[in-house]
Amino acid sequence: MLPDLLLERTAAAPNIRQQEAAGVKASPRVGSRTRTLLRGLVGVILLAGIWEVAPRVGLVNDYFVPPLSQVLQAWWHLVQTGELARHVRASVVRSASGFFLAIVIAVPLGGAIAWYRSVREVLTPPLELFRNTAALALLPVFVLTLGIGETSKIAIVTYACFFPVLLNTISGVSNVDPQLLRSARVLGLSPVTTFRKVVFPAALPTIFTGIRIAGAAAVLVLIAAEMIGATAGLGYYINYAQNNYLIAPMYAAILTTAALGLGVNYGLVALERRLSRWRA
Amino acid sequence: MSSTIELTGVRQVFQVRDKGGRPQEFVALESLDLTVRAGELFVLVGPSGCGKSTVLDLISGLNRPAGGSIRVGGQEVTEPGLDRGFVFQQYTLLPWRTAQGNIEFALEATGGLTRRERRERARTYLELVGLTEFADRYPHELSGGMKQRVAIARSLSYEPEVLLMDEPYGALDAQTRERLQQELLAIWRRTGTTIVFITHDIDEAVFLGQRVGVMSNRPGRLKAIVDVALDHGANRDVRSTEEFARHRHHVWSLLRSDLQAADSETTAGEVGRVA
Numbered sequence: 001m002l003p004d005l006l007l008e009r010t011a012a013a014p015n016i017r018q019q020e021a022a023g024v025k026a027s028p029r030v031g032s033r034t035r036t037l038l039r040g041l042v043g044v045i046l047l048a049g050i051w052e053v054a055p056r057v058g059l060v061n062d063y064f065v066p067p068l069s070q071v072l073q074a075w076w077h078l079v080q081t082g083e084l085a086r087h088v089r090a091s092v093v094r095s096a097s098g099f100f101l102a103i104v105i106a107v108p109l110g111g112a113i114a115w116y117r118s119v120r121e122v123l124t125p126p127l128e129l130f131r132n133t134a135a136l137a138l139l140p141v142f143v144l145t146l147g148i149g150e151t152s153k154i155a156i157v158t159y160a161c162f163f164p165v166l167l168n169t170i171s172g173v174s175n176v177d178p179q180l181l182r183s184a185r186v187l188g189l190s191p192v193t194t195f196r197k198v199v200f201p202a203a204l205p206t207i208f209t210g211i212r213i214a215g216a217a218a219v220l221v222l223i224a225a226e227m228i229g230a231t232a233g234l235g236y237y238i239n240y241a242q243n244n245y246l247i248a249p250m251y252a253a254i255l256t257t258a259a260l261g262l263g264v265n266y267g268l269v270a271l272e273r274r275l276s277r278w279r280a
Numbered sequence: 281m282s283s284t285i286e287l288t289g290v291r292q293v294f295q296v297r298d299k300g301g302r303p304q305e306f307v308a309l310e311s312l313d314l315t316v317r318a319g320e321l322f323v324l325v326g327p328s329g330c331g332k333s334t335v336l337d338l339i340s341g342l343n344r345p346a347g348g349s350i351r352v353g354g355q356e357v358t359e360p361g362l363d364r365g366f367v368f369q370q371y372t373l374l375p376w377r378t379a380q381g382n383i384e385f386a387l388e389a390t391g392g393l394t395r396r397e398r399r400e401r402a403r404t405y406l407e408l409v410g411l412t413e414f415a416d417r418y419p420h421e422l423s424g425g426m427k428q429r430v431a432i433a434r435s436l437s438y439e440p441e442v443l444l445m446d447e448p449y450g451a452l453d454a455q456t457r458e459r460l461q462q463e464l465l466a467i468w469r470r471t472g473t474t475i476v477f478i479t480h481d482i483d484e485a486v487f488l489g490q491r492v493g494v495m496s497n498r499p500g501r502l503k504a505i506v507d508v509a510l511d512h513g514a515n516r517d518v519r520s521t522e523e524f525a526r527h528r529h530h531v532w533s534l535l536r537s538d539l540q541a542a543d544s545e546t547t548a549g550e551v552g553r554v555a
Contacts, residue, residue, distance in 0.1 A: 177372075179368055179370050179372040180372055180374065182342065182366075182368065182372065183366070183368065183372040185342060185360050186340055186342065186360050186364075186365075186366040187360070187362065187385075187386055187389040188359070188360050188361055188362055188389060189389055193389075197385065197388075198374065201374070201376050202374075202375075202376075276376075278375055278376040278377070278418045278420075
């Protein structure tokens, strides 16, 4: 049997002139959604099953890896006591603040770097230096200068999110089709209008790639930062639970972190899809 | 609604590097004089690299000439303006806007129209190019010919005095091209806009042009202007007339002599090198 990708990409469909002649619009072949969903569910159930059974039959030590059911019990307990909500809220507020702050700074700066040679030439060397410095390596610096409160955590998330968004904005803005720029100039559009109506929409798909990478980075870096110096947050709780042999709650917190990352990523993908419906 | 275009002693020079990397001047146009009459469909034909597109860029105001003057409707051209529309060879539509939205985009630039007026005007011009049914399609859902028709509708929508077309049908298949040529003649007759059309296709030049300007190569100069103005009567197959063949041959000979001159030049150069 031929691989599905080959079949789908070469499937028969009326070409654009045939569509024109018949006055119809081709519909892309839609695979059954339910089937896709069901198959995905099978994968998850398989993983859950292994996690549940392996400790029970002694494949792994059930003290260090408790069965999934115990982890879920611990998770439910954390939900009921409200402790989980407290940590989740702390983490979400920090990562969201840092994430949005990074976007607000990086997109205009990236646009300026791409548009003005002088800005680019001055800023590229220092930015290259910072870009190649790991965010977590700078954590001590952030803590020393900004204290162990919220500021240092938000700052490190901003730092981690800043570069993916910046670099993608620069590449998106510099690679806008020159023909589109010519047609904007022929219409006598001002630079600001050109940016708003032509350059930004054209660069948006590339910028969004950066935003998605930043979304993942926001959660990852924050968890690590919270493990080192914090009094609340998921990273703090994972570390705390480990130190106190609260093994099942520790896994519960880790699962929550994964769910948070997953939620952020899916949210951004959905938003991106909404914004780029015009693409083939 | 149309303007005269006058080019006097136009010269255009680009900074380039030769194979050794030394900076050099590349003379694209030299003492070019040309007057396009108001309301005329003027076709500029020439070998590739002769500077045809450079002429259009200068008239559009995208570039400034190194010397000479360019006037449209008596006004010296210093920058792009909405009195001049431009249709590029690549269909430069905004991919995130529908056919309708792309025309509205140009109308937004003109200012002074309400959203509703823009929508209605865009409809009118889509109808002019026969694409009413495709108003809501995105560019990737349109064929090459349809995209170019949207681009033409967009350039006409703000009712420019002059329409500049840079090999607009170069990337289309022969049948589509022929249909769009017919369509362009019809639009030109209806709107009376001055059109400067660039092509390297002699048939296209003779078919469309009232006058055909033949350019020569290196540096680009206007070599001759041929009066064509064929009678495009209803259902008349102009291409098979003797008149068409005669004009075609005339333009062909003009271009040909230029090519031969270039050939003998290179041969002489090679001989020189051997000697």
